[in-house]
Amino acid sequence: MIKVALIGAGKMGISHLSILGAHPDVELVGVCDTSKMVLDFLSKYSGFNCFTDYQKMIAEVNPQAVFVAVPTKLHYSIIKDLLNRNIHVFAEKPFCLTSVQGDELIKLAESRKLYTQVGYHNKFVGTFNEVKRIVNSGALGSINHFTAEAYGPVVIRPKQETWRSDPSEGGGCLLDYASHVIDLVNDILSPVSIVKGSLLKSIYSKNVEDAVYSLLQLSNNVSGVLAVNWSDETNRKMSTSITINGMKGKVISDANELKVFLKSSSGVVGYTKGWNIKYITDLTPKVDFYLRGEEYSAQIDYFINVLAGKAPNTINTFKSAWYTDKAIELIKESAK
Amino acid sequence: MERILFGDNQFFAVNHISDEKSRMQSIKFKDDNAIIKTLDEARSFGINTFMCTTHDRIANICNVIRDNPEKYKDFKILPCMPYAHKYANAVTELGIADTLKQYVPGNFLGSLFKGGIAFLSKDYLSIMELLVDAEMKMFKGIDTPVIFLQNVITDLFLGLRADEILVAFYHYVKKKYNADAGFITMNMPKLLDVLEKGGIQNPIICSSINKVGFRMSGGKQIYEDYLRTRKFRAVAMQVLGGGAIAPKEAIEYVCNLPNIESILFGASSKANIQNTIENIQYFDSK
Numbered sequence: 001m002i003k004v005a006l007i008g009a010g011k012m013g014i015s016h017l018s019i020l021g022a023h024p025d026v027e028l029v030g031v032c033d034t035s036k037m038v039l040d041f042l043s044k045y046s047g048f049n050c051f052t053d054y055q056k057m058i059a060e061v062n063p064q065a066v067f068v069a070v071p072t073k074l075h076y077s078i079i080k081d082l083l084n085r086n087i088h089v090f091a092e093k094p095f096c097l098t099s100v101q102g103d104e105l106i107k108l109a110e111s112r113k114l115y116t117q118v119g120y121h122n123k124f125v126g127t128f129n130e131v132k133r134i135v136n137s138g139a140l141g142s143i144n145h146f147t148a149e150a151y152g153p154v155v156i157r158p159k160q161e162t163w164r165s166d167p168s169e170g171g172g173c174l175l176d177y178a179s180h181v182i183d184l185v186n187d188i189l190s191p192v193s194i195v196k197g198s199l200l201k202s203i204y205s206k207n208v209e210d211a212v213y214s215l216l217q218l219s220n221n222v223s224g225v226l227a228v229n230w231s232d233e234t235n236r237k238m239s240t241s242i243t244i245n246g247m248k249g250k251v252i253s254d255a256n257e258l259k260v261f262l263k264s265s266s267g268v269v270g271y272t273k274g275w276n277i278k279y280i281t282d283l284t285p286k287v288d289f290y291l292r293g294e295e296y297s298a299q300i301d302y303f304i305n306v307l308a309g310k311a312p313n314t315i316n317t318f319k320s321a322w323y324t325d326k327a328i329e330l331i332k333e334s335a336k
Numbered sequence: 337m338e339r340i341l342f343g344d345n346q347f348f349a350v351n352h353i354s355d356e357k358s359r360m361q362s363i364k365f366k367d368d369n370a371i372i373k374t375l376d377e378a379r380s381f382g383i384n385t386f387m388c389t390t391h392d393r394i395a396n397i398c399n400v401i402r403d404n405p406e407k408y409k410d411f412k413i414l415p416c417m418p419y420a421h422k423y424a425n426a427v428t429e430l431g432i433a434d435t436l437k438q439y440v441p442g443n444f445l446g447s448l449f450k451g452g453i454a455f456l457s458k459d460y461l462s463i464m465e466l467l468v469d470a471e472m473k474m475f476k477g478i479d480t481p482v483i484f485l486q487n488v489i490t491d492l493f494l495g496l497r498a499d500e501i502l503v504a505f506y507h508y509v510k511k512k513y514n515a516d517a518g519f520i521t522m523n524m525p526k527l528l529d530v531l532e533k534g535g536i537q538n539p540i541i542c543s544s545i546n547k548v549g550f551r552m553s554g555g556k557q558i559y560e561d562y563l564r565t566r567k568f569r570a571v572a573m574q575v576l577g578g579g580a581i582a583p584k585e586a587i588e589y590v591c592n593l594p595n596i597e598s599i600l601f602g603a604s605s606k607a608n609i610q611n612t613i614e615n616i617q618y619f620d621s622k
Binding site: 021042290 | 355551
């Protein structure tokens, strides 16, 4: 059993708690939050050991790993403290508010040989993994363009301000929605290295952008378009997609459906000349407990496997999330 | 419950394999009349039970049903609560406490928060009951013999080990609505164990059951074992695996399983409704 604690039982934190609570290899030793109502519930019904002060929690319950699901602004100081106490860390996305902070945490984790993960769950979505496999196989030939998009209904009217509407706390469409899409591009193709221009548009929000449109160039010199809008209520929930154009074919994929067009037979098993359609039903990872999508359980399974020495720490590391933080900085800079 | 239950995913653009199809459904069912028309088509093939989420638009459908008592004489609705996106969006915007303040009717929560004292178990149960009542309002005067808890809530509490809330839901809908509680879940075996431990015998459990093992957590084998050896009233959903399995093959698999009381499916076109029903009837008769 691996002793795990969680800081921040908000929307993502509660979801992680439920998955951790059902995990056969996890002993949930402590939960920290500021809401009395949430903590009273979790101690009464779940029997979790609850705290309002995370330092007190760490000292008392001595976890091997901690899930950090607090507002992004607080990531740096809390994660630094945890690493200094030799605790493995799973952090919610985005990683940090600046690449300088992230850099320091990566070095600290490396020097102490600690395992790290950031919750970019698209890495555990079957269709996107298949896109990566197809790109790496060379079946698309030389890649000349990509379009990476996400749309959803988060802010669809002028509304009450929360930390998500405060840029200094990690609010806004760029850090929240767009970070997922950038991370996917970084992973499937190559990290963003140059941002040629960006539009950060407010639609309903006063202080943050609700849409991000950007021209990106990657470190492998492939370029493409990022288009993300969280004020689009024509999507019932967040819908992320990526289109990749190559000399020999094209891929269009969202989290449910993968469409691959090949100009000729590729040699990739399962794909023939012309259009090939695959569904998440064929590609999804099998999980033992399902809450909101296989990917949320799969990412936690993976982290626990890493801690147990059953898997290498290669997916969604602090380092990979740092590339996304860096791209976010470049986009902000280019929009000035 | 009837052998075949008609679902509502298609009306609200819920499609598990294609965003394009989901968009087309959203266009097709823009008007409530289109929903009523499809429900009437399903009724024309003998389906008299509509299992639906407590989406705002269902209130309009309920009005039509109430306004035409003769036409919908034997029509039943099995509500599935809550429509989770409503709450999920509110939690993103307001946080958990303020979301509850917004959705729990009256000033029950306000006075709790003001008190500044510890929350008691009965307070949480009161919150649950008030939320159930709020969701049930739209169904007043309509026959709702089973009331379901949506999978995201069932499974959230299951993972949090808050079994008592699930058991309390069961007892509350029995007491207040004289209805059986149903539980939708993506983790059927685990849930059945927990409900039995909580003293609920022969519970109604609706879960994904399909030939490819899609959304059958822990694997198809354990689901089949539970159907064979355990006592519960199983409702099979996602029998077509989101549309990825050929309909005949999909239905044949489910109809051949033991102990499936009802099959839930949704479809947009009259032809698909007819086709699915005929397939179920064909394999049931074999």
